[in-house]
Amino acid sequence: MRRLSLSGRLALLFAACTAVVSLAAGILFNRASEAHFVELDQQLLDSKLIGLRRALQDVQASESAARLADELSRQADLSLRISGSDGQRWYDSSIHIPKDLPQTSGLATISDNGTDYRVLNAPLYPQKTDSPQLTLLLDITHHQHFLQRMQHLIWLTVGLSALATAVLGAWAARSGLLPLRQMSVVARGISAQSLNARLPEAQMPPELEELAHSFNAMLGRLDDSFQRLSAFSADIAHELRTPLSNLLTQTQVTLTRERPIEDYREALHSNLEELQWMAQLVNDMLYLAKADHGLLMPKREALELADEADALLEFFAPLAEDARVRLSREGHARIDGDRSMLRRALSNLLDNALRFTPADGEVRLQIAEQARTLRVIVENSGEGISAQRLPKLFDRFYRADPARQEGSHEHAGLGLAITQSIVRAHGGQIHCESAQGWTRFVIELPKGD
Template identity: 45%
Template sequence: MSVRRLSLTARMALMFMSVVVLVLAMAGLSFNLLSQHHFEELDRQALVEKLESTKHILGSSPTFEEVLPQLHALLGAHQDLAAVILRADGKALFSNPGAAELPERFRHADWQNMWEWQHDGHLYRGMTTQISMMDQSEPLTALLLLDVTTHTHFFETLRRWFVVGLIISALISAALGWVVARSGLRPLRQVTHIAASMSAKSLQERIPLEPVPLELQQLVLSFNAMLGRLEDAFVRLSNFSADIAHELRTPVSNLMTHTEVVLSKKRNTDAYEENLYSNLEELNRMSRMIDDMLFLAKSDNGLIVPQQAPIELADVVAKLLEYYRLLADERTIRFSASGSGRVQGDKLMLDRAISNLLSNALRYTSSGETIAVTIHQMESLVRLSVENPGVTISPDHLDKLFYRFYRADPARREGNPSNAGLGLAITRSIVEAHKGRIWCTSAGGLTGFHMEFPRQT
């Protein structure tokens, strides 16, 4: 099984075990090296002391025979110590049994260096030095050997036990790591359990932050925020489905009623023609609604790609005001337009967006009032505002006005037969497709819709 397929608990336990094994291995290796160095220094010190004592004994006596008892006492009293003293011609003046087979190459070794020799399963460390004596014309060569086999056995035993201890420590650390990781990840499992139990009926629930560790709080906050977005989207989708059924029910019901009435008895050609015209009107309304819904569906999926052409907003506004002036004159409503600004975009789409705002303003403006259209060109943006006097809209409704089929007054769900409640949603989609933004303000009996677009460079 690859590491990627292991659980998070198993990975953390393996990492914990690896760290413990690595630390113990480094500690054991360091201890082994330091111990060997320490024993080497002790052996060197012992050999140096014996050689210095030998030099002192030989240098203070006129003849070699006089110092033999002292040399036996100094060099023969230790079981692990062997020594040999040679003349220049190679004849041994003093020798212990353990040094009898010492290779000749060590006779010329450097006095500063400690050498090693393995013989018959034993390890020896030794040193060589030259000693001057009164009755000898040439210096004597003294070689001292120290049997350090016990040190070797000690380190072998130490390494053996260290390997056993390392294996046991690895197993124990893996088990402890598993327990610690499983305990530490318990809040994550709780979050996962809550997330797995979520459904469309429980989107309003949130994961509490109190029992969650600090490291997981940001994850929980993000998850709760996602639940909030999902809940909002689900509610809007549910309302959208209900509104679609509600909006389509009226024209379908009208079609069925008209058709049933006409078919209830024989009628003349004029009656049938009148009924067909009435049905055509309802079908046109349904067709417009379906086209608007398809436009919004394309916008939601990023399929609306506006053309890029320079547009003077003042010209677009002037043309639309001329179109709506006849309807406004019937209700004695006036228009005022001011400002100018150039943007980059799709003229047909912007015509539709501004037309939706003007149509909406006409619908809710009382007779004798004035609808103001202003264009303000800033350093990097162009803002277009459509403001009309009317009933102040509650702040709770301002952001929801751009939802599909949403109306601020629930009592007027039917609205105008030609109005399906999709105009502002389409306007927002067009503005966002042009990388702009739209918002609504309403205070003091004045309601305004404001659109901002990047300025043409």
């Protein structure tokens, strides 16, 4: 069976609530009407009882009969029975009085042959124990008919109000849920080629404003991810096109004619360099893919960061000496981490700093231990990086140098992305700052227990 729509559910809920409220109000009104009629009948019978006692007290029998007839003639729907203290019937004012009447004192309601009566039993002389009994009967059939019609009206009102509320509720719900249908229209129009559609948050009701904001934020993230994916694919093709073209060209040229063995050996060595660079590029891409899927599982071993930093600085010392760049390290700290991964991250940062440090510049590596984190800062002097480029530094295949050479074999623009993946795998964060002639990469790692 088809599931009920949200508008239908709201309409049925409105109808049910309206029916319950109408029914409760109708029942209360019906009970109040019944109680009101009982109170009126009680007052009427009490007043008639007082008149009858006065008429039948201290008078002659002939006069009593006349007074009885006078009293009863004033109320056509009122009847009287007089019985002795032993229950013997003495007098009936009408032949239609039921034979069996309640014997207990007080007010009661009975029904006989389709006629409803309110019955009041009371002694003629309240001060005497053997007093005759007066039984007053009031025909209340018209009251009961009124109550029955009112009950029918209540049920009719409940049904009509529930139906009207269901129709109006369905219309109101459909109108109120229009923003959801707008979301559905936008969602149906979304594809990889059209991710720029957005919901008008300002026109949304307060209940859906946060949902619309989250929906737009999701579309923004998807758009950004697709843009990055498209750029990533284009960058891969860009990086691989040149070495493949070199391999094909050099191989074709070598095979155009017979050559000495040394020429073939040289061609193979050149091809080997291209293939090694391509293999490194593929390995780096696979490394980043593992990081994206949370498959980088660093080993945990106690490391002295100062020792690891000194080993890297010693490795880069000849290169720094040739570039006339000073290397220095300050501070020390211990951490539980993966030695090879952390060395690779720091090596990428140092290599990046050396490439962009001018002659007679300086590269400093600082280690600082704080309350809950460890900070490792790699900074270099030289021309800074503009604020517009800082957020893109950790994007794959991004080069801060706008004059990058197409197909450069030295740096494919993956080093900082790999460094960020390694830092995140250790539960840390990395960001870049550039101001006042210094560019610094700041790594924050959580301290071990």
